[in-house]
Amino acid sequence: MRIRLDIAYDGTNFRGWAAQPGLRTVQGTLEAALARIVGSDVRFVVAGRTDAGVHASGQVAHVDLDEAQWARITSRHGRAAEDPAGTIAHRMRGVLGSYPDVTVHRSSLAEEGFDARFSAVWRRYRYRLADDASGYDPARRLDTTRIRGDLDVGSMDAAARSLIGLHDFAAYCKPRDEGTTIRTLLDYRWLRDDEGVLIAEVKADAFCHSMVRALVGACAAVGQQRLDVSDLVVLRDALERTSAFTVLPARGLTLTEVGYPASDLLAARAEQTRARRDSE
Numbered sequence: 001m002r003i004r005l006d007i008a009y010d011g012t013n014f015r016g017w018a019a020q021p022g023l024r025t026v027q028g029t030l031e032a033a034l035a036r037i038v039g040s041d042v043r044f045v046v047a048g049r050t051d052a053g054v055h056a057s058g059q060v061a062h063v064d065l066d067e068a069q070w071a072r073i074t075s076r077h078g079r080a081a082e083d084p085a086g087t088i089a090h091r092m093r094g095v096l097g098s099y100p101d102v103t104v105h106r107s108s109l110a111e112e113g114f115d116a117r118f119s120a121v122w123r124r125y126r127y128r129l130a131d132d133a134s135g136y137d138p139a140r141r142l143d144t145t146r147i148r149g150d151l152d153v154g155s156m157d158a159a160a161r162s163l164i165g166l167h168d169f170a171a172y173c174k175p176r177d178e179g180t181t182i183r184t185l186l187d188y189r190w191l192r193d194d195e196g197v198l199i200a201e202v203k204a205d206a207f208c209h210s211m212v213r214a215l216v217g218a219c220a221a222v223g224q225q226r227l228d229v230s231d232l233v234v235l236r237d238a239l240e241r242t243s244a245f246t247v248l249p250a251r252g253l254t255l256t257e258v259g260y261p262a263s264d265l266l267a268a269r270a271e272q273t274r275a276r277r278d279s280e
Contacts, residue, residue, distance in 0.1 A: 001070045002110040003085055005030075005044075007059040009102035011250065012142050016052040017059075026050070026102055030061075033095040034088070038069035047116045047258040048123050051210070053250030055143055058124075058257040062116040085109045113267025114260070118274045122186055122259040123207060127200040127216045128252045131223075134196035144197065145252035151223030153190050153198055159222040159229045160188040160200070163215065163236060170239045172215050173208035181208050190219060198223075214247045221245040 009026050019028040027044055034042050047060040065073065074084040089107035096103060113119070128144040130136060131151045137144070163185055170181040187203040200219070202212050218235070221227040227244060235242055261269050 001065045001085075002114065003063050003065060003088060004108050004110040004114060004116065005061045005063065005089065005104050006106040007061060007102070007104055008057045009055060009059070010142060011050060011053050011055045013101060014052065016054070017046055017049045026056075029096075029102055030092070030104070033092045034063065036095055037088070037091050038065060038072050040069060042069070045116050047120045048207070048255060050255055051250055054253045054255065056255040059255055060116045060120070060258045062110055062114065111263050111266055113263075113270060115266070115270040116258075118270035119260050119266045120206075120258050120273075121261055121269060122203055122205055123255065124187075124201065124203040124257040124259070125207075125212045126254050126256050127202070127212065127248070128254075129198040129200070129216070129220065129248070131198065134192070134198065137195070137197075140197075142251060143254060145249050147220060147224075147248075149224055151198060151220065152225070153192050153223065155225075155229055156198070156219040156223040157190040159219050159227075159232045160190055160215070162229065162233050164188055167236060168239055169208065169211055169236065171235050171241060172211050172218065174210040174214075175241065176209055179208065183208060183211070188215065210247055212253060213250065214245075216252070217248045218245045220248060 007030070011026070013024065014026050015023040017026045019025050019031065027046065031042050031044055042063050042065070044061045044063050050056060073088060085108050089104040092104045128140070130144050130146050131149055133150045136146060164187065166182070166184045168182050173181045184205045186205065187201060190198060190200050193199050200216050202215060218227065218232050221244065222229055222232065231244070235244060260266065
């Protein structure tokens, strides 16, 4: 039985999503919580693996339960559950405690063909950046990066929009031996919210390692007038990592949403994505 889980977490005290021996991770924490409920080990598949310190308000994962595990969900204390899949989130929240830094907002039976990772068509991130003009809010210190100076949000927005499209983003990705750095950047924009904090909205079909934080750092350099708007395209097309800008910290970054196609296209999308990854 495949279950979809909608998840949120404060990444400050996690060493990222992926389970690692001896380290506290989001995946490890959630799998341990569900294992207590179903009586044996489980394995989560996630829409996007977040790095250490990155937050999420709209993360999506799935887990496959075998017959014995599902039986422990459908019947509790000898009584049949009316919505067994829906009770998983409630029971996990009970295991995680009153004020956890990770929670499961919702659990449900996955639709036919659904795969949290391979069925996804896009991911959206938000980055919060405070400069001298916006000031410092202690209540948001764990999800906002501070930077010196007054940034020009107009030039940052123009630079961001110039990068949209299908391109090789090797210059904005941390090198890895496997996989491609070709991505479709669907949307990238900057604005100031009502409190004056600079907000980046970044949406792509997928992201390579550290790509969002590099894109944010490049635009921050434009806002500080250390780079021109046109420089970001030149750097991108050079296809090489550069020291022209600083990759900004994880603390300001939050995964806010994952997009999926219509129900009848979920399986086809998963098959298409899996085939493309296998060929990389």
